[in-house]
Amino acid sequence: xxxxxxxxxxxxxxxxxxxxxxxxxxxxxxxxxxxxxxxxxxxxxxxxxxxxxxxxxxxxxxxxxxxxxxxxxxxxxxxxxxxxxxxxxxxxxxxxxxxxxxxxxxxxxxxxxxxxxxxxxxxxxxxxxxxxxxxxxxxxxxxxxxxxxxxxxxxxxxxxxxxxxxxxxxxxxxxxxxxxxxxxxxxxxxxxxxxxxxxxxxxxxxxxxxxxxxxxxxxxxxxxxxxxxxxxxxxxxxxxxxxxxxxxxxxxxxxxxxxxxxxxxxxxxxxxxxxxxxxxxxxxxxxxxxxxxxxxxxxxxxxxxxxxxxxxxxxxxxxxxxxxxxxxxxxxxxxxxxxxxxxxxxxxxxxxxxxxxxxx
Amino acid sequence: xxxxxxxxxxxxxxxxxxxxxxxxxxxxxxxxxxxxxxxxxxxxxxxxxxxxxxxxxxxxxxxxxxxxxxxxxxxxxxxxxxxxxxxxxxxxxxxxxxxxxxxxxxxxxxxxxxxxxxxxxxxxxxxxxxxxxxxxxxxxxxxxxxxxxxxxxxxxxxxxxxxxxxxxxxxxxxxxxxxxxxxxxxxxxxxxxxxxxxxxxxxxxxxxxxxxxxxxxxxxxxxxxxxxxxxxxxxxxxxxxxxxxxxxxxxxxxxxxxxxxxxxxxxxxxxxxxxxxxxxxxxxxxxx
Amino acid sequence: xxxxxxxxxxxxxxxxxxxxxxxxxxxxxxxxxxxxxxxxxxxxxxxxxxxxxxxxxxxxxxxxxxxxxxxxxxxxxxxxxxxxxxxxxxxxxxxxxxxxxxxxxxxxxxxxxxxxxxxxxxxxxxxxxxxxxxxxxxxxxxxxxxxxxxxxxxxxxxxxxxxxxxxxxxxxxxxxxxxxxxxxxxxxxxxxxxxxxxxxxxxxxxxxxxxxxxxxxxxxxxxxxxxxxxxxxxx
Numbered sequence: 001x002x003x004x005x006x007x008x009x010x011x012x013x014x015x016x017x018x019x020x021x022x023x024x025x026x027x028x029x030x031x032x033x034x035x036x037x038x039x040x041x042x043x044x045x046x047x048x049x050x051x052x053x054x055x056x057x058x059x060x061x062x063x064x065x066x067x068x069x070x071x072x073x074x075x076x077x078x079x080x081x082x083x084x085x086x087x088x089x090x091x092x093x094x095x096x097x098x099x100x101x102x103x104x105x106x107x108x109x110x111x112x113x114x115x116x117x118x119x120x121x122x123x124x125x126x127x128x129x130x131x132x133x134x135x136x137x138x139x140x141x142x143x144x145x146x147x148x149x150x151x152x153x154x155x156x157x158x159x160x161x162x163x164x165x166x167x168x169x170x171x172x173x174x175x176x177x178x179x180x181x182x183x184x185x186x187x188x189x190x191x192x193x194x195x196x197x198x199x200x201x202x203x204x205x206x207x208x209x210x211x212x213x214x215x216x217x218x219x220x221x222x223x224x225x226x227x228x229x230x231x232x233x234x235x236x237x238x239x240x241x242x243x244x245x246x247x248x249x250x251x252x253x254x255x256x257x258x259x260x261x262x263x264x265x266x267x268x269x270x271x272x273x274x275x276x277x278x279x280x281x282x283x284x285x286x287x288x289x290x291x292x293x294x295x296x297x298x299x300x301x302x303x304x305x306x307x308x309x310x311x312x313x314x315x316x317x318x319x320x321x322x323x324x325x326x327x328x329x330x331x332x333x334x335x336x337x338x339x340x341x342x343x344x345x346x347x348x349x350x351x352x353x354x355x356x357x358x359x360x
Numbered sequence: 361x362x363x364x365x366x367x368x369x370x371x372x373x374x375x376x377x378x379x380x381x382x383x384x385x386x387x388x389x390x391x392x393x394x395x396x397x398x399x400x401x402x403x404x405x406x407x408x409x410x411x412x413x414x415x416x417x418x419x420x421x422x423x424x425x426x427x428x429x430x431x432x433x434x435x436x437x438x439x440x441x442x443x444x445x446x447x448x449x450x451x452x453x454x455x456x457x458x459x460x461x462x463x464x465x466x467x468x469x470x471x472x473x474x475x476x477x478x479x480x481x482x483x484x485x486x487x488x489x490x491x492x493x494x495x496x497x498x499x500x501x502x503x504x505x506x507x508x509x510x511x512x513x514x515x516x517x518x519x520x521x522x523x524x525x526x527x528x529x530x531x532x533x534x535x536x537x538x539x540x541x542x543x544x545x546x547x548x549x550x551x552x553x554x555x556x557x558x559x560x561x562x563x564x565x566x567x568x569x570x571x572x573x574x575x576x577x578x579x580x581x582x583x584x585x586x587x588x589x590x591x592x593x594x595x596x597x598x599x600x601x602x603x604x605x606x607x608x609x610x611x612x613x614x615x616x617x618x619x620x621x622x623x624x625x626x627x628x629x630x631x632x633x634x635x636x637x638x639x640x641x642x643x644x645x646x647x648x
Numbered sequence: 649x650x651x652x653x654x655x656x657x658x659x660x661x662x663x664x665x666x667x668x669x670x671x672x673x674x675x676x677x678x679x680x681x682x683x684x685x686x687x688x689x690x691x692x693x694x695x696x697x698x699x700x701x702x703x704x705x706x707x708x709x710x711x712x713x714x715x716x717x718x719x720x721x722x723x724x725x726x727x728x729x730x731x732x733x734x735x736x737x738x739x740x741x742x743x744x745x746x747x748x749x750x751x752x753x754x755x756x757x758x759x760x761x762x763x764x765x766x767x768x769x770x771x772x773x774x775x776x777x778x779x780x781x782x783x784x785x786x787x788x789x790x791x792x793x794x795x796x797x798x799x800x801x802x803x804x805x806x807x808x809x810x811x812x813x814x815x816x817x818x819x820x821x822x823x824x825x826x827x828x829x830x831x832x833x834x835x836x837x838x839x840x841x842x843x844x845x846x847x848x849x850x851x852x853x854x855x856x857x858x859x860x861x862x863x864x865x866x867x868x869x870x871x872x873x874x875x876x877x878x879x880x881x882x883x
Contacts, residue, residue, distance in 0.1 A: 069453050071397070071460075116633055119640040120592075122452040123395025127588045128636065131629055134585065138626040250581065254460060261457055290468040297464030304457045305446050528750050532739040539737040541721035542699060542730070544754030544799065 020269075024181075031174050035167035043170050044238060049279050050173035051235035052255060054180050056263075056271040058227035059256040061184060064266035065196045066220035069122075071253050072129025073228045075113075075136045076106045078247030080229025081236035082140060088156035095156050096172050099233035106229030107222045114221050130250060137248035151243025154236065169238050176230050185268060196220065258300050264310030273312045366497045367614045373503035375590075375610020376510040377572070379603045380565040381583055382590035383513055384558035386602040389591070391530045391554040392448045394455050398463040400583030402559070405466050406432060406566035407575045411479050421483065429563045436559025440552040448551060463580060470577035478574035487571050506568045510603065513561060517599045520557075530554060582625075589632040595642025604644055652677045652803055652834050653698070653729075654710040658717075660690075660697045667693040669858045675803065680825070680835040682845035682866060685855035686878060691838045692734050694855070695805045698836075699731040700724040711803075726754045730801035734808050734838075736792045738780040744791050745776035751798030758800025759831065765794040768824055786817035793821070797828065804828070805836040810844065822848055842874055856880045 034043060055077060063069045083102035088095040113132060120128040141149045157165050187193050195216055236242045255278065263274020285292045307314050385399050396402075406428060413424040440448075443462075447454035480487075483502075490498040521527035529550055532540045537547040569575065569583075586609060594605025609628050616627025635642065653675040660668040668690050675681050683691045696702045698709060700721030709717035711727060719727075738747055748765055766773040769790040775783055780791055789809055796804055810818040818841075825848055829835050839845035845852060846866040854862040854877040862869070862877030 063453060069456055071456075116637050119636050123389070123393070123456055124588070124592070126395060126452065126456055127397070127585070128592070131585055131589065131632060135626065135629045135633065138622075138629070142622045142626070254464065257457055257460060265453070290472050293468040294465050294472075297461040297468070300461035301443070301458050301465075304454050304461070305443070308454060525749070525753060528742060528746050529753065531741040531746075532750050535739040535741050536737055538701060539733055540739070540750075541701065542725055542733065543750050543795070544722045544725045545750075546720070546722045 028174065028178060032171065035163070035170055040166060043166050045279075045283075047169055047173045047234065047238035049275060050177045051231045051238075052259065052279065053177060053271060053275040054231035054234070055228055055252060056256045056259040056275055057180050057184060058224045058231070059253065060260045060265065060271045061227070062220060062224040064260065064270075065188070065193075066217060066224070068217065068221065069126045070117075070129040070224075071126045071250060071257075072117075072131070072133035073224065073256070074248050074250055074252040075129070075133040076110065076225040076228040077232035077235070077252050078133075078136060078140065078244070079106045079109060080232030080234075081242050081247045082146065083229070084233035084236060085152070085154055085242055086146075088154060093156075095154065095233075095237045096168060099172065099176075099230060099237060102233040103226040103229040107226040110222050110225035111218075114218055118217070133248055133250065133253075137244045140248070141244040147243065149244060151241060151246065154240045154242070157240070169234075172237070173234055176234055180227055180230070181268070181272075188268065192216070192219075258296060260310070261300055261303055262311055264313035264316070265308075267310075267313060267316070269316070270310050270312045274310070277311075363618075365495065367618050368611055369497060369499065371611030371614035372607050373500065373507055373610070374614060375607035376503065376507040377565070377569060377606075378586045378590045378609050379606025380506065380510045380513060380561065380568065381587040382594075382602045382606050383510075383517060383599065384561040384565070385584075385587045386591050386596070386599060387517065387554060387561070388558045390597060391534045392551045393452075393534070394444060394448050394551075395452055395459070396444075397456060397459040397584060398466060398580070399459075399562075399587055400585075401463045401466040401580030402562050403566045403569065403583050404575055404577060404580045405470065406559075406563050407481070407570035408470055408474055408479070408577070410567060410570055411474075411481060414481060421481070425563075425567050428567065429560055432559040432563035433556045436556040436562075437552045439559075440555035441548065444555065445548050445551055467577050467580060474577060476576055476578070478576040479570075480572075480574040481567075481570040483571045502568070502572050506572075509564060509568065510606075513564070514599050514603045521599070526553070586628070589628065591642075593632055593635045593642055595645035597646030598644050601642055601644035601646070605642065608643070650677055651675065651710075652712060653836075655694075655698070656708055656710065658694070658697065658704060658708045660693055660702050660704055662693075662702075667858050668697065671855075671858075671860055673853055673860070673863075675834050675836060677834055678829070678832050679851065680829055680837060680849045682849035682852040683836060683838045683855060684840070684842050684845050684852060684874070684878065685861075686840070688857075689855040690858040691855050692807050693858075695731055695807050695836065695838060698724075698805060699729060701731075722754075725799050725801070726756070728756065728800070728802035730796040730799050730804050732792050732796045732804065732806045732809065735811060736788045738788055738791055738795075740779065740781045742780055743777050744772055744780050744783065747780045747791055747795050748772075748776075748798055751795035754799055756800040760797040760800050762798075765797060768797075768827065769794060785813050786821065789813060789817075789821055793824075793828075801833065803834045803836070805838075807838045808840065809837070810839060810841055818844070842878070854878055 031046060034046065055073070059070070059073055062073070080099070080102045083105045084095060084098040087093045087098035087101055091098070093101070117125060117129055117132060140146055146152055188196070232247065236247070239246075259274035259278045260271055261274075262277060263272070264270030281292075281296070285295070288295075303310065309317060381400070381403060385396065388394050388396055388399075409431065410424055410428050413419045413427060414421055419427065443458065444455065447458050449455075487500075487502050489501040491501060491504065492498050519527075521530060529540070529543075529545045532543070533545060533547050533550045540547060540550075590606035590609050591602050592605065593608050594601035594603065609631065612631040613624050613628040617624035619627075651674050653673075655671050655673045658668055658671040658673075659666065671690075671694060673681075673683075673694075683694065685691050693702065697704050697717075700716075700719055700723065704717040706715040706717045706719075709715065711729065714727075716724060716727060739750065742750065745762070748762060752761065766776075769787075771787060772790055772794065775787065780788065783791065793806070793809070796806075809821055813821075822844065825835070825837075837845060837848060846869075849866045852863065852866045852869070853860050854874060856877060857880060861880065862873060
């Protein structure tokens with residue numbers, strides 16, 4: 001196969017992505033202004049959306065980029081919530097300061113947990129993490145000074161005017177979401193981010209190219225734990241009341257899975273779009289109780305079977321849209337005809353189901 | 361002293377049920393690397409089907425159980441063929457998500473149809489009969505029956521896998537699902553058959569479980585975790601290993617319950633984590 | 649001589665990638681033909697397509713007059729075509745004997761059974777309870793060949809029997825070939841070793857980049873013609 005020497009350049013941003021960044025900035029400004037004109041419910045809604053979104057982003061990082069499917073991330077959600085509460089109620093810290101500290105605590109706890117969890121692989125890793133989540137739940141439920149099974153309240157806000165508390169909660173949520181999205185975006189654009197995709201697709205090959213698979217896996221796991229704890233701390237700052245069943249419920253992971261699968265695994269836009277869809281569904285359909293959940297479950301099944309790239313994945317593949325340009329496009333500068341395809345797209349959005357390679 | 365013996369015996373009897381839960385999962389994961397997070401929910405589902413057969417359709421228990429087994433066989437084949445075959449592959453995520461979705465659907469449908477109340481199966485008093493031993497220990501007849509059934513099931517599975525053409529086909533398909541086609545074995549049908557057998561085991565487990573405890577629609581996930589823990593503790597790839605793992609789990613839980621009712625399940629989880637840390641291959645792994 | 653297998657303009661794809669471009673190959677009853685060619689030429693792809701592991705259009709493969717292209721592999725073996733896959737691909741969880749027994753899963757009538765396979769390769773009888781992958785390379789190749797024979801095929805296809813084996817072992821295995829095809833079985837033998845391929849076959853086809861570049865009687869063709877066809881060098 002003869003290919004003539006061609007000039008090329010590596011481009012990153014697409015027009016769609018520039019539009020998207022603009023939209024996001026506008027959205028951020030609008031959200032920041034909410035405390036001045038929106039009702040209490042809207043503020044609470046946003047805090048909840050933020051928690052779901054960050055949880056989903058972190059789960060996506062772990063599964064979609066790190067290749068580790070976990071059904072136990074709720075452990076860190078709960079750790080984030082309880083650590084925040086302990087630091088605020090008993091340590092005298094402001095809950096807003098306690099949230100990031102709780103994230104660090106979660107990351108520290110994640111180190112020994114990973115030593116155990118990493119003994120398992122694939123589907124069994126997933127269930128093993130669930131068991132670990134259950135251990136945390138049962139342990140906390142048996143600790144009476146934390147309220148045992150019925151939980152306890154966040155008292156550190158006593159004396160703080162309600163509107164101030166709600167405004168600060170909202171801005172904290174906004175900062176956390178922006179930080180999560182921003183840091184993930186930077187990370188995935190970097191060399192380490194590329195390494196993740198290589199690792200996910202073929203660990204052995206990645207290893208031979210100098211990617212430290214073990215270290216990278218651990219790093220991703222710790223980051224995911226910390227981020228999930230941020231979401232947990234934030235959620236319970238907004239909720240004011242915590243209990244083991246609420247904090248360590250596997251439903252958190254279930255919802256994150258649905259969000260990510262519907263939105264699109266392994267993309268940055270996927271969880272964002274998925275969270276919005278999920279939240280709208282929740283808002284309008286949750287009155288239907290069990291039928292709503294049945295529908296959600298059925299939707300997850302159908303999407304996984306027929307749209308494995310998620311709705312956003314399907315759309316972005318079909319129309320070539322990409323809002324967060326983590327991919328690098330090689331664009332050949334001369335348009336000379338050739339028997340081989342002109343554009344080589346090296347993308348982080350690699351499909352899980354690539355056509356099988358030909359055998360020599 | 362007799363109380364320690366009692367704890368161990370009760371643990372064995374409890375563990376036998378867990379082992380029975382686990383057999384189906386051991387089979388399915390061994391043959392097709394499928395992680396079925398709805399495993400526990402299928403057990404619960406079949407309990408409720410049996411309940412419907414006996415309480416609503418008034419089918420006597422001795423006829424309803426075989427009928428359940430037949431229904432289960434067909435349902436397992438259908439579920440695998442129509443739904444799970446599409447997602448059984450090297451990537452664990454699709455099968456995980458699909459079965460997770462199934463889990464949610466089953467739990468909520470059951471709740472719609474049967475309400476969230478716990479139900480149990482009427483056995484005419486059999487569930488409270490027991491066999492007295494010296495030292496004040498009473499061995500329930502139902503748990504003893506469960507132990508016997510589990511042993512028979514383990515023997516049967518072991519025999520199928522080691523000695524029959526079907527067993528060879530199972531093992532070969534799990535090794536190399538592409539090349540096994542060259543022998544005339546269809547991987548899709550083999551997987552469906554494996555799932556059918558797993559469902560038969562689930563049906564038997566559901567029967568014994570429903571006779572012994574009141575079951576509610578949300579019980580599924582807990583059963584999944586026990587089954588999974590039994591498989592890991594015992595060692596993957598070995599049915600006798602799964603049996604031993606179930607017993608170990610049952611004993612651990614009984615010890616926990618004895619110490620404090622809140623710590624029963626917890627101690628089982630801790631045993632699982634301990635085994636994972638210290639001997640991750642389990643106690644009786646199959647040397648491949 | 650009637651043809652047992654005929655391919656007509658056979659094309660095969662891996663996804664979007666086309667591996668075979670219009671292959672015409674004929675195998676007559678009782679014949680041993682050889683497929684030669686360098687790595688990546690498409691020989692294994694061709695055998696995989698014939699055995700049903702790769703899809704193709706029905707009319708592109710005719711077996712005993714019947715269009716079988718695209719039929720699932722499990723059905724093709726029941727028709728009487730068996731493949732000894734490249735790299736042996738034995739089942740690691742099974743013993744030697746169990747691998748052979750699995751070969752007989754689709755019970756076609758014929759002279760091949762455990763007894764006769766052990767007569768062909770006596771060393772396998774000694775090792776029958778060993779895990780199949782614990783054997784030496786040559787013995788594993790015997791198991792793979794025996795496994796294919798157990799389905800009593802009318803056409804056996806051998807993909808690089810010599811791969812990774814010492815020459816003396818290769819000779820030993822190919823020495824068994826005449827007694828295998830004695831009785832009317834046809835065979836397609838894929839080999840990179842050209843001399844070996846010519847010795848065991850009556851006709852040959854040379855593959856080059858997914859096409860047949862040369863074909864003819866194995867005894868008659870010149871070394872030079874083969875070399876040119878093998879490497880695709882045009883004079």
